Amino acid sequence: MTPLDAAADLAQVLTEESRLCAQLLAVTDERMDANSSKPGARELAAAFDTATRLFGITFEERNDVPVWHPDVRVWEVKDPNGAHRGLFYGDYFARTGKSGGAFAHPTVPSAHPFVLVNYQGKPRDVMTLAHELGHGVHQVLAAP
DSSP, X not given: OOHHHHHHHHHHHHHHHHHHHHHHHHHHHHHOOTTOOSOOHHHHHHHHHHHHHHHOOEEEEESSSOOSSTTOEEEEEEOTXXXXXXXXXXXXXXXXXXXXXOEEEOSSTTSOOEEEEEEOSOHXXXXXXXXXXXXXXXXXXHOO
């Protein structure tokens, strides 16, 4: 890959990131109300759709994987050929006893990443969700 190719790839990623942020904020403005504290399916679908368009990976929700809390969701990530790349754990909802902040963590290179966000239904939370999902996608794609 030449530096020019790398710059073109980066420009595409930045364009997609800007489009995703605008889309996520628009979705959030449409659905947000005083009682909303959980990211809806549309926010997650928009973020996953962007990863699919950029990298060709797909996300299939799995309900048969053990989790540490009922709010935690798990997706199987597949490469463009449909082969298993890893599992993606999402813990998005604020709750009593849960650490504050937001992060994505792989624990070790061979482990599946998990994304922790304390979503409060604010526009900034949507940006944080997209940001941390990006880290999680990176961790899945970089895994051996």
